[in-house]
Amino acid sequence: MKIGVFLKQVPDTETKIRPAGDGSGIESGDVKWIVSPYDEFAVEAGLQLKEKSGGEVVVVSLGPARTLDAARTALAMGADRAVILDDEGFQGSDPLGTSRALAAVARKEGFDIIFCGRQAIDEDNNQVPQIVAGLLDWPHASWVNSFESEGEMATVKRPIGGGKLEVVKVRLPAVFSCTKGLNEPRYASLPGIMKAKSKPVARYTPADLELDGQVGASAAVVQLTSYQMPQARPSGRMLEGEVGDQVKELVRLLRQEAKVL
Amino acid sequence: MDAATKTASLPPEWTDEHTMFRKTARDFVEKELAPQAEEWEANKGFSNDMFKRLGEMGFLGLGHPEEYGGLGLDYWFTVIWLEELVRSRSAGFNMAMTVQSDMATPVIADIGTEEQKQEFLAPAITGEKIAALGISEPAVGSDVANLQTTARRDGDDYIINGAKTFITNGSRADFITLGVRTGDAGFGGISLMLFPTDTKGFSVGRLLEKVGNHSSDTAELAFDNCRIPARYMLGQENMGFYYIMQNFQGERLVAALMAVAGMQMLWDDAMDYGNEREAFGRPILKFQVWRHKLVEHLTAIEAARRLTYYACDLFEREEPCVEAISMAKLYACDLAQKVVYDIQQFFGGYGYIEEYHVARAFRDLRLLTIGGGTAEIMKEIIGKGRGM
Ligand SMILES: Cc1cc2nc3c(=O)[nH]c(=O)nc-3n(C[C@H](O)[C@H](O)[C@H](O)COP(=O)(O)OP(=O)(O)OC[C@H]3O[C@@H](n4cnc5c(N)ncnc54)[C@H](O)[C@@H]3O)c2cc1C
Numbered sequence: 001m002k003i004g005v006f007l008k009q010v011p012d013t014e015t016k017i018r019p020a021g022d023g024s025g026i027e028s029g030d031v032k033w034i035v036s037p038y039d040e041f042a043v044e045a046g047l048q049l050k051e052k053s054g055g056e057v058v059v060v061s062l063g064p065a066r067t068l069d070a071a072r073t074a075l076a077m078g079a080d081r082a083v084i085l086d087d088e089g090f091q092g093s094d095p096l097g098t099s100r101a102l103a104a105v106a107r108k109e110g111f112d113i114i115f116c117g118r119q120a121i122d123e124d125n126n127q128v129p130q131i132v133a134g135l136l137d138w139p140h141a142s143w144v145n146s147f148e149s150e151g152e153m154a155t156v157k158r159p160i161g162g163g164k165l166e167v168v169k170v171r172l173p174a175v176f177s178c179t180k181g182l183n184e185p186r187y188a189s190l191p192g193i194m195k196a197k198s199k200p201v202a203r204y205t206p207a208d209l210e211l212d213g214q215v216g217a218s219a220a221v222v223q224l225t226s227y228q229m230p231q232a233r234p235s236g237r238m239l240e241g242e243v244g245d246q247v248k249e250l251v252r253l254l255r256q257e258a259k260v261l
Numbered sequence: 262m263d264a265a266t267k268t269a270s271l272p273p274e275w276t277d278e279h280t281m282f283r284k285t286a287r288d289f290v291e292k293e294l295a296p297q298a299e300e301w302e303a304n305k306g307f308s309n310d311m312f313k314r315l316g317e318m319g320f321l322g323l324g325h326p327e328e329y330g331g332l333g334l335d336y337w338f339t340v341i342w343l344e345e346l347v348r349s350r351s352a353g354f355n356m357a358m359t360v361q362s363d364m365a366t367p368v369i370a371d372i373g374t375e376e377q378k379q380e381f382l383a384p385a386i387t388g389e390k391i392a393a394l395g396i397s398e399p400a401v402g403s404d405v406a407n408l409q410t411t412a413r414r415d416g417d418d419y420i421i422n423g424a425k426t427f428i429t430n431g432s433r434a435d436f437i438t439l440g441v442r443t444g445d446a447g448f449g450g451i452s453l454m455l456f457p458t459d460t461k462g463f464s465v466g467r468l469l470e471k472v473g474n475h476s477s478d479t480a481e482l483a484f485d486n487c488r489i490p491a492r493y494m495l496g497q498e499n500m501g502f503y504y505i506m507q508n509f510q511g512e513r514l515v516a517a518l519m520a521v522a523g524m525q526m527l528w529d530d531a532m533d534y535g536n537e538r539e540a541f542g543r544p545i546l547k548f549q550v551w552r553h554k555l556v557e558h559l560t561a562i563e564a565a566r567r568l569t570y571y572a573c574d575l576f577e578r579e580e581p582c583v584e585a586i587s588m589a590k591l592y593a594c595d596l597a598q599k600v601v602y603d604i605q606q607f608f609g610g611y612g613y614i615e616e617y618h619v620a621r622a623f624r625d626l627r628l629l630t631i632g633g634g635t636a637e638i639m640k641e642i643i644g645k646g647r648g649m
Contacts, residue, residue, distance in 0.1 A: 190334070190338075196278075
C-alpha cells in the first residue's frame with residue numbers, strides 16, 4: 001500500500017506572532033518552525049497503517065526550503081521518504097494551488113490513501129484535504145478521530161458536535177483529515193533521527209507536475225493583502241449576587257452592551 | 262524565545278539531528294514526566310519503572326558505547342537532554358536519572374572490563390539495574406582523599422567495612438560505584454569498586470529528610486564485612502582517587518547545565534507572571550526596577566550558559582577541561598541562588614506558595630552549590646590549577 005501523508009510547516013504554537021511592519025506576512029526572525037500538530041496525527045495514522053498492511057509512507061510538503069526540516073521530522077518518526085515542493089513556482093499558492101500540486105503528486109506517486117491534518121494551524125483554512133479529494137475525484141472524510149480499515153473499506157468516526165460521533169464507511173482510495181484523539185503520535189526515536197537524513201527526498205517543479213500557470217502566487221484566486229493583530233479582547237467580567245439576579249443582569253448585558261440578543 | 266535553540270557562531274553547532282532530538286526530549290518530558298511531578302514530590306518518590314521507561318527511550322545511554330546498548334552520541338545530545346529534562350520540574354527525579362546515566366556509570370564505560378560492562382553498564386543503560394555513586398561518608402565529604410570505608414583483600418575477594426551517606430538512589434540501587442580504601446592513608450590508597458547491593462552484610466539505614474529534591478531518595482548505607490569478588494575492582498587498585506576526580510568532571514558539568522537550564526526556565530516563568538500580575542494599576546513587569554533586575558539576570562544566565570558550553574566543548578573534545586568545568590559549576594550554581602531569590606521575590610506571596618514552581622525551585626536549587634563538590638572546593642581546584 002502506498003500511503004501519502006501531507007504535512008505543513010507552521011510557526012510553533014508558543015511563538016508570539018507579530019505582523020511584519022508592512023503587513024505582508026508575519027515577522028519570521030524569531031519563529032521556531034514545527035510540523036503542524038494535526039499533521040502529526042496524520043503521520044502516525046500513516047505509520048500505523050503501514051505497520052498493519054505493509055507498504056510505504058511518503059510525506060509530501062509544499063513550502064519554502066526550510067520545509068524539508070518538517071519532512072525530516074516525519075522521516076525520523078518512521079516515514080520512508082519525502083517529496084518536497086519548494087520550487088519558487090509553488091510559493092504563494094492559495095489553497096487551490098496547493099491542492100493542485102498535492103493532488104498531482106498523489107497521482108504521480110500512485111497513492112492508495114492520503115492522510116492529512118484537519119487544518120494547518122497557521123492560517124486555519126481547512127480547505128486542502130477537501131479540494132485534493134475533489135481534484136482526485138476520491139471520497140474523503142474530515143476531522144477523523146478514529147480509523148479502521150479492512151481491505152478496500154475504511155470505517156472512520158468524526159465528531160459532529162454535541163459530543164456525538166458520526167460513523168462513516170469510505171471506499172479507498174480516499175482522503176482523510178485527522179484530528180485530536182485519533183492517536184498518540186510517536187516520538188522520533190534516536191535511531192530514527194540518525195537515519196532521517198539518509199532517507200530519499202524527491203523534489204518536483206511545477207513543470208514536472210504539468211502545473212505551469214496553475215500554482216504559485218500568479219495563479220492564486222485568493223490573495224492575502226495584509227496581516228493585522230486582532231483587536232485586544234477586554235477582560236471578562238464576573239457577575240455577583242443571587243443566581244436569579246445574575247441571570248437577569250447577564251441577559252441585560254447581552255442585549256444592551258454586547259448587542260447579541 | 263528559546264535561547265538554547267538559537268544558532269551561535271561558537272560551539273555548539275546544532276545539527277538537524279540535535280534539533281529533532283530536542284523535540285523528542287521535550288515532548289517526552291512534557292507528556293510523561295511533568296504531569297507526574299506533583300505526585301512524586303508529595304510522595305517523596307517515584308516508581309523504579311521510570312528507570313526502565315527512560316532506558317527504553319535511550320535517555321540513559323546517550324553517550325554510552327553502542328556495544329553495551331548505548332547510543333554513542335556526542336555530548337551535545339546529553340546537553341539537550343538535560344536542558345529539556347529540567348522541564349519535568351522535579352529536580353529529585355532528574356538527579357536520580359542523571360546519577361544513573363552520567364555519574365555512576367561513565368567510569369565503567371571508561372575503564373571497566375568487558376565482564377563489568379556486561380554485568381553493570383548494559384543493564385544500567387536499559388534501566389534494568391539501578392546505579393548509585395557512593396563516595397561521601399558521615400565524616401568525609403569534600404576531603405575525598407580521606408575516605409574511610411575499607412576494602413581488605415582476602416584471597417580472590419575483598420571484604421568491605423564502613424559507611425556511606427548522602428547517597429542518591431541509595432535505597433533502591435542494584436549496584437554502587439563505590440569509593441573504598443585499599444591502601445595507605447591519603448589519595449594514593451583509594452580504589453573504586455562495583456558493589457552489588459544484594460551482598461550479605463550490606464544494609465540501607467535511614468532515608469534522609471531533605472530541604473528539597475524531595476522525589477529522590479538519599480540514604481545512609483552500612484557495610485559490615487561485605488565480601489565481593491576481586492573482579493569487581495574498577496581499573497587498577499589504589500588508582501581510585503584519580504578515577505573519581507575524572508568522573509566528577511561529568512557530574513559537575515551536569516550540575517552546571519541543569520543550573521543554567523533551571524534558571525532560564527524560572528526567568529521565562531517570571532516574564533509570563535510579570536506581564537499578568539498587576540500592582541498599582543500596571544503589570545509588575547512595567548516597574549523599571551524589576552525590568553532591570555530581570556535583564557541583569559538574563560545577561561548573567563547567558564554568560565553562564567556560554568561558559569558552560571565552553572566547558573562542554575572541551576569535555577567533548579577530550580581536552581583539558583578541569584578548570585573550565587569547575588568555573589562553570591561554580592558560576593552557574595552560585596548564580597542560580599541569586600536568580601531564584603530575586604524571582605521568588607518578584608512572585609510576591611505566590612512565590613512562597615507550593616502551587617507556584619518557583620517555591621519548589623527555591624528549595625531544589627539550593628543543593629547546587631553543595632552537592633557534587635561545594636563552591637569552595639571549586640575555588641580550591643581552580644586556585645590550585647593556577648599555582649596559588
Ligand atoms: C541531596 C544530596 C545528594 C547527594 N548525593 C550524593 C551521592 O549520590 N553520592 C555521594 O558520594 N555524595 C552525595 N552527596 C554528598 C555531597 O557530595 C557532599 O555533601 C559534598 O561533597 C560536601 O561534603 P560534606 O557534606 O561532607 O561537607 P564538608 O566537606 O564537611 O564541608 C563543609 C563545609 O566546609 C567547606 N570546606 C570543606 N573543605 C574546604 C576547604 N578546603 N576550603 C574551604 N572550605 C572547605 C565546604 O565547602 C562546606 O561549606 C549528596 C549530598 C546531598 C545533600
